Structure formats: structure tokens, C-alpha cells
Amino acid sequence: MIDPISKGQIRPDSRTTPPDGRPHRLQPKWRKDFPIDTGQDEYVSRRELVKFMVLTSGAFAVGQFWLVVRSLMRRGEAQPPAAPVAEVGELPIGGAKTFHYPEGSPPRLLVRLGENRFVAYDQQCTHLLCPVVPAVKEGALHCPCHHGWFDIETGEPTAGPPRRALPRVLVETRGDQVWATGVEEPQT
Amino acid sequence: MRARPPFVRSRRMTIINGMLLLVIVLVSLQLWLLTATMNAWLAGDDSVEVPAAVVSLVCLGLNAGLLRYLTR
Numbered sequence: 632m633i634d635p636i637s638k639g640q641i642r643p644d645s646r647t648t649p650p651d652g653r654p655h656r657l658q659p660k661w662r663k664d665f666p667i668d669t670g671q672d673e674y675v676s677r678r679e680l681v682k683f684m685v686l687t688s689g690a691f692a693v694g695q696f697w698l699v700v701r702s703l704m705r706r707g708e709a710q711p712p713a714a715p716v717a718e719v720g721e722l723p724i725g726g727a728k729t730f731h732y733p734e735g736s737p738p739r740l741l742v743r744l745g746e747n748r749f750v751a752y753d754q755q756c757t758h759l760l761c762p763v764v765p766a767v768k769e770g771a772l773h774c775p776c777h778h779g780w781f782d783i784e785t786g787e788p789t790a791g792p793p794r795r796a797l798p799r800v801l802v803e804t805r806g807d808q809v810w811a812t813g814v815e816e817p818q819t
Numbered sequence: 820m821r822a823r824p825p826f827v828r829s830r831r832m833t834i835i836n837g838m839l840l841l842v843i844v845l846v847s848l849q850l851w852l853l854t855a856t857m858n859a860w861l862a863g864d865d866s867v868e869v870p871a872a873v874v875s876l877v878c879l880g881l882n883a884g885l886l887r888y889l890t891r
Contacts, residue, residue, distance in 0.1 A: 677835045681886055684842045688882040691849035695875040698853075698860055699868045706865065757861075795862045816863040 646671065710813040716751070716802070717741055717809045725767040729754055732800055732811040739800050741809065742767065742783065749809050751800035752786045758793040772797065838885050845878045 647667045649658055666672050711733035722728060722743040729738045730751075738754040742765045752772065754762045761776035771789065772781040779791035786797035801813040856871040 674831055674835065677832070677839060678889055681835070681839055681842055681889060684839070684846050685879075685882045685886045688842070688846050688849055688879045691846065691853050692872075692875045692879040694853050695849075695856065695868075695872040698856055699872050702860060702865045702868045 705816075713810050713812040715805075715808045716811045719747075719804055719807045719809060725765075727765045727767075730811070732814070736814075738762070739811075740765065740772070741800075741802065742772075744783070747804055749802045749804065750783060750786075751802045751811065752781075752797040753800075756793055757788070757795040757797060758791070763797070835889065838889060842882050842885060845882055849875050849878050 646655060649655070649662060649667075651658075655663070664675060666675060714732055716730040716732055716739075717728055722741070724743055724745060727740055727742045729740055731737075732739055732751075739751050740754040740763065741749060741751040743749055744767065752763075756763050756774035756776065756779050758774065758777055758779050761774050763772040763774045763779075763781065765771075765783065766773045767783065770783050772783055772786075773779070774781075774791065774793065777792050779793040780789045781787065781793065781797055782789050786799050788794060788796060799815040800811050801815060802809055802811050804810070852871045852875055856867055859867045
């Protein structure tokens with residue numbers, strides 16, 4: 632079939648007269664949004680796509696400011712009050728247990744490294760939130776899902792996909808109990 | 820004095836395609852900014868949120884300006 636535009640029968644900028652006979656600028660919005668002619672229709676569809684992209688741009692800007700607000704909220708957060716999380720005699724050297732600090736938090740992992748040495752971190756891997764398990768002999772915490780490794784002394788990632796350190800829970804021994812005294816977010 | 824004739828279809832399409840390309844580039848920049856800022860924020864770095872938000876707002880302003888030009 633021969634295209635009537637290329638054949639010269641229809642001019643590319645031709646506009647069909649609307650049924651009511653009024654000029655195009657006086658037509659209702661719905662008729663402007665759904666034009667009869669191919670050329671006008673292409674123009675409207677591009678214009679609508681630009682509108683949609685600007686809406687997406689607005690959503691990204693809102694997300695960016697949401698991060699600013701969350702950041703300000705995080706700065707204003709006080710450390711939770713200290714709380715006992717385990718008995719000293721409860722864990723052998725090299726042993727570990729999970730706890731929640733503060734109440735309702737994601738699970739934390741307490742590991743006994745020596746007679747009076749305890750460390751505690753978030754149990755969730757910073758890669759994809761799989762639970763990490765202690766590998767005390769290797770001096771590491773291991774995420775078995777994707778073979779991520781963290782230094783057990785610092786919580787820093789040492790191998791595998793994780794790029795961020797595990798948040799550290801500050802712990803100290805008071806008498807025969809281990810107390811959590813705060814949470815330390817990793818710094819880059 | 821005669822009014823300036825409207826752009827012919829081919830020129831209007833060139834203009835709108837150029838604008839669309841520019842908007843897509845700016846939106847891609849915003850997407851990259853948001854993911855990079857989120858990554859830094861999750862790592863405990865609070866120093867990049869405000870500058871990134873300002874740049875994102877500038878991008879939104881440019882996009883809105885282009886849209887305004889297009890729809891006026």
C-alpha cells in the first residue's frame with residue numbers, strides 16, 4: 632500500500648477540521664489529547680512521555696529529601712538504655728548466642744572470644760540480610776548464603792560480596808553478666 | 820505585522836525529541852544519585868545527603884522548566 636503522505640496526497644502538517652468546525656485552539660482538552668491526525672498524535676504521545684518522566688524526576692527528588700529527613704532523625708536518636716543480654720557463664724569461650732537489643736531490634740549476635748572478652752554485632756549480613764554465623768577459629772563471622780566474611784574483632788568485611796561493616800553492639804561485663812550499652816553504626 | 824507561523828511537524832518533533840533526551844539524561848542522573856546516596860546512608864555516611872538532594876532538586880527544576888516550555 633502506498634503511503635498517502637509520501638505520495639503527496641496529504642501534507643504532513645495537515646490537520647483535520649474538528650466536527651464542530653471551531654478552530655483547534657478552542658477545542659476541549661480531551662480532543663486535543665486524542666487528535667485525529669497521525670502527526671498530532673505522535674506529538675501528543677511524546678509530550679505525555681515527557682510529562683511522565685518529569686513526574687519520575689519529582690519522585691526521585693522526594694526520595695532524596697526523604698533520605699535527608701531520615702538522616703536528621705538518625706542524628707537525633709539517643710542510645711537505648713543499657714540492658715543485660717547474657718550470663719558470663721552461659722557461653723563457653725568461642726560460643727555465641729543471639730539476643731535483641733533494644734527490645735524489638737533485629738537479632739544481634741554475642742560471641743565470647745576470651746575469658747572476659749565479648750563482642751556483639753548485628754546478625755544480619757550487610758549484603759542481603761542472611762544471618763551470619765561465628766567462625767571463631769578463623770577469627771571471622773561467616774555469611775553462608777554468598778560466602779561473605781567479616782573480621783570478628785571489628786565487624787569489617789574481609790571477603791565476599793559485603794561492602795559494609797556489621798553494626799556493632801557495645802558490650803561490657805558487669806559482675807557475672809554481659810551488658811549491652813549501645814549500638815555503633817559503622818562509619819565509612 | 821504577521822504572526823510567526825508555528826513550527827512544521829518535522830521541526831516540532833525534533834525539538835520534542837531533543838527535550839525528551841535531555842529529560843531522560845537528567846532522570847538517569849537522579850536515579851544514580853539516589854542509589855549512591857542510599858548506599859552511603861546505609862553505610863552510616865551522613866555527609867552526602869544534603870548536596871545530593873540539592874542537585875536532585877536542580878535536576879527536577881530543569882525538567883519542570885522544559886515541561887513548561889513544552890506545554891505553554
